[in-house]
Amino acid sequence: MNSTPNLQPVGIDKKQVTWVAITMIGVLLIALILPLAFIIQDSGDVEVKSKKSLKIAQKEPVKDAKTGDEPIGKVETLKVKRPNFKAPKTPSLPGDSNDTFGLSFDPVGETETVEVKKVIDGDTLLLGDGRKLRLLGIQAPGGSSVEAKSATAQLKRRVEGKSVTLSFDEKKSDRYKRVLAYVFYDGVFINGWMVGNGYGYHSEWKPNTRHTELLVTLQGTARAKKRGFWALEKDVEDHYLSYQRSRYFHRPKCKRVAKAKSTPDKLRNRDEAFEKSLIPCNDCNP
Numbered sequence: 359m360n361s362t363p364n365l366q367p368v369g370i371d372k373k374q375v376t377w378v379a380i381t382m383i384g385v386l387l388i389a390l391i392l393p394l395a396f397i398i399q400d401s402g403d404v405e406v407k408s409k410k411s412l413k414i415a416q417k418e419p420v421k422d423a424k425t426g427d428e429p430i431g432k433v434e435t436l437k438v439k440r441p442n443f444k445a446p447k448t449p450s451l452p453g454d455s456n457d458t459f460g461l462s463f464d465p466v467g468e469t470e471t472v473e474v475k476k477v478i479d480g481d482t483l484l485l486g487d488g489r490k491l492r493l494l495g496i497q498a499p500g501g502s503s504v505e506a507k508s509a510t511a512q513l514k515r516r517v518e519g520k521s522v523t524l525s526f527d528e529k530k531s532d533r534y535k536r537v538l539a540y541v542f543y544d545g546v547f548i549n550g551w552m553v554g555n556g557y558g559y560h561s562e563w564k565p566n567t568r569h570t571e572l573l574v575t576l577q578g579t580a581r582a583k584k585r586g587f588w589a590l591e592k593d594v595e596d597h598y599l600s601y602q603r604s605r606y607f608h609r610p611k612c613k614r615v616a617k618a619k620s621t622p623d624k625l626r627n628r629d630e631a632f633e634k635s636l637i638p639c640n641d642c643n644p
């Protein structure tokens with residue numbers, strides 16, 4: 359019997375030649391399309407003139423009699439749509455900083471390790487097990503202000519999707535069944551980090567006052583150094599108003615002042631409000 363092994367023919371078969379050709383055409387096409395793609399991305403919704411029409415316009419710098427600046431002649435235009443993508447937006451403040459100011463210390467008292475599923479706003483988290491957590495001792499700016507957006511973005515950057523350590527004070531939850539805690543990530547006291555960087559105001563939460571002194575000091579430094587939202591210039595009023603049992607202060611013409619039934623206390627300036635640990639109202643943003 360003939361036992362010659364079934365040898366493959368030497369050389370390149372037709373299939374391989376076809377694939378090489380397709381690959382080469384593909385590479386050529388990418389090389390041609392890529393620069394065009396960059397032009398499209400840069401131009402956004404602007405009308406892009408084709409090369410040919412640009413040449414015509416340059417060779418015949420005839421001014422339009424009416425407007426004086428529009429080139430006359432056959433100008434081909436190509437409407438280019440911006441590609442459908444959203445650039446990540448982190449609202450920034452003039453006083454943005456990343457400093458942790460030696461806020462690394464061990465959490466005191468009862469602790470728990472949890473996953474942060476989502477940052478809801480600058481002082482509220484959604485935990486992996488579905489519970490909501492309110493950061494103790496701080497109040498982030500609310501509403502749709504740049505301060506509020508920035509506070510959310512900064513807290514997100516620090517803790518979203520991370521495993522954090524909670525440290526509890528006297529009262530562990532509030533009437534909304536939210537967990538009340540100090541949050542530590544990577545050894546850093548996050549509540550303090552928010553206040554110290556000007557992304558949150560200090561706000562007293564009795565009886566949970568373990569870090570009050572530290573938070574007051576951090577806020578004072580953040581104000582003095584114009585960190586975060588403390589760098590924003592605000593229109594100054596000749597006085598401000600606050601109410602008993604409310605942690606907010608207002609401009610005299612705030613709609614909340616107009617609606618209030620009780621008599622307000624008068625504050626000389628913003629300094630006096632912050633010395634009393636009051637927080638700017640989300641409506642009048644004093």
Ligand SMILES: [Zn+2]
Pocket residue numbers: 607608609612613614615639640641642643
């Ligand atoms: Zn107000």
